[in-house]
Amino acid sequence: MSVLETKNLKKHFGKVKALDGVDIEVKEGEVFGFIGPNGAGKSTTLRVLLGMLKATAGEATIFGKDAWSDAVELHKRIAYVPGDVNLWPNLTGGEVIDLFVKLRGGKRSARREELIRRFQLDPAKKCRTYSKGNRQKVALVAAFSSEADLYILDEPTSGLDPLMERVFQECVMEAKEEGKSVLLSSHILSEVERLCDRVAIIRDGRIIESGSLADLRHLTxxxxxxxxxxxxxxxxxxxxxxxxxxxxxxxxxxxxxxxxxxxxxxxxxxxxxxxxxxxxxxxxxxxxxxxxxxx
Missing domain, CATH: 3.30.70.980 (YebC, transcriptional regulation domain)
Structure with missing residues (x-):
C-alpha cells in the first residue's frame, strides 16, 4: 500500500525548473532512499510534500490526501527532520522536545527518556549553547518520540559523529519494524545502502533511476x-x-x-x-x- 506518492511533480521558480516530472512512491513499512547532489531537487520535493511549497503541476499525496490542501491534517501523522535544525535559543533541548511532542498531541513518555539517553543529549542546556550535532539530536529525539506514521528525513545525520549515526540507523530500523514508513534523503551513500529497501536518484529535477538496490546494481x-x-x-x-x-x-x-x-x-x-x-x-x-x- 502506498503511503506517499508523487506523479509528474513539477515546481518552477520563474524560468528555473527545480522539479521536472518527479515520480516517487513510498510504501507502508518501507525505508525509501532519495539521493542526488546539491541542487538536484531533493529538498524542493520534500518541501512540496510537507506543504511548504505549492507544486506548479502534478500530484503529491500522502495517506491518499493532497500534500498542499490537507497539510495541517497530514502533519499530525508526519515527523520531519531537516538537515539544518534551528531551535529557540532560550528554550532548553528538553523543552523543545516536549513542545514538538505536545504539538502532535502526544505526552512525555518513557520513549523520550530512552532516546535522550541513547543520543547522549543533555536536555537541560539552552538551545543556544548546542553544537550543530546536538541540535540534530534534539530534532531526532522529538521525531522518534512521536507516534508518527511517516518520517521525512532530509540529511538527518548532518553534524552527527559515527556513533550517533549508528544510533540513528537503529531508530530507523525500529520504526520500520513497527510498520512505519521512512523517506530518507541523504548524501551518505553507505547509510542509504544499509537502511533503504528502494532508492530513487534525482538529477536536475528528474528521477533518473529508481528501484531496489538489487535492481540498481545491475547498472554498476x-x-x-x-x-x-x-x-x-x-x-x-x-x-x-x-x-x-x-x-x-x-x-x-x-x-x-x-x-x-x-x-x-x-x-x-x-x-x-x-x-x-x-x-x-x-x-x-x-x-x-x-x-x-x-x-
Whole structure:
C-alpha cells in the first residue's frame, strides 16, 4: 500500500525548473532512499510534500490526501527532520522536545527518556549553547518520540559523529519494524545502502533511476584484482572490461555485471593464481551518473 506518492511533480521558480516530472512512491513499512547532489531537487520535493511549497503541476499525496490542501491534517501523522535544525535559543533541548511532542498531541513518555539517553543529549542546556550535532539530536529525539506514521528525513545525520549515526540507523530500523514508513534523503551513500529497501536518484529535477538496490546494481560494475600464471592478452579489448591497469604484478579492472560470466571464462584459461572481487556499491552507481563516467 502506498503511503506517499508523487506523479509528474513539477515546481518552477520563474524560468528555473527545480522539479521536472518527479515520480516517487513510498510504501507502508518501507525505508525509501532519495539521493542526488546539491541542487538536484531533493529538498524542493520534500518541501512540496510537507506543504511548504505549492507544486506548479502534478500530484503529491500522502495517506491518499493532497500534500498542499490537507497539510495541517497530514502533519499530525508526519515527523520531519531537516538537515539544518534551528531551535529557540532560550528554550532548553528538553523543552523543545516536549513542545514538538505536545504539538502532535502526544505526552512525555518513557520513549523520550530512552532516546535522550541513547543520543547522549543533555536536555537541560539552552538551545543556544548546542553544537550543530546536538541540535540534530534534539530534532531526532522529538521525531522518534512521536507516534508518527511517516518520517521525512532530509540529511538527518548532518553534524552527527559515527556513533550517533549508528544510533540513528537503529531508530530507523525500529520504526520500520513497527510498520512505519521512512523517506530518507541523504548524501551518505553507505547509510542509504544499509537502511533503504528502494532508492530513487534525482538529477536536475528528474528521477533518473529508481528501484531496489538489487535492481540498481545491475547498472554498476564489479571491481576485480587478478593474478594469473600466464599473461592475459587483449583483456582490455574484452566486452564489458573497463579501466584496466597493472598494480604490483596484478591486473585491476572493472567489469559490467552482465559481462562478468564471459570475462571470468576468458581469464580462467590463463591459470588464475589469485582473484579478489569487490561488489558494486551505491557509490559506484552515483559516481557514474554524476561524474559523467561513460563507456
Amino acid at each position: 560494475r564489479t571491481q576485480l584484482l587478478l593474478q594469473t600464471k600466464q599473461p592475459v592478452p587483449d583483456l582490455g579489448e574484452q566486452s564489458g572490461v573497463h579501466h584496466l591497469e597493472e598494480k604490483d604484478g596484478a591486473l585491476v579492472f572493472q567489469v559490467d555485471t552482465e559481462k562478468l560470466d564471459d570475462v571470468m571464462r576468458y581469464v580462467s584459461g590463463f591459470g588464475i593464481v589469485k582473484i579478489e572481487s569487490t561488489p558494486p556499491t551505491l557509490e559506484d552507481l552515483f559516481m557514474r551518473h554524476y561524474e559523467g563516467v561513460e563507456g
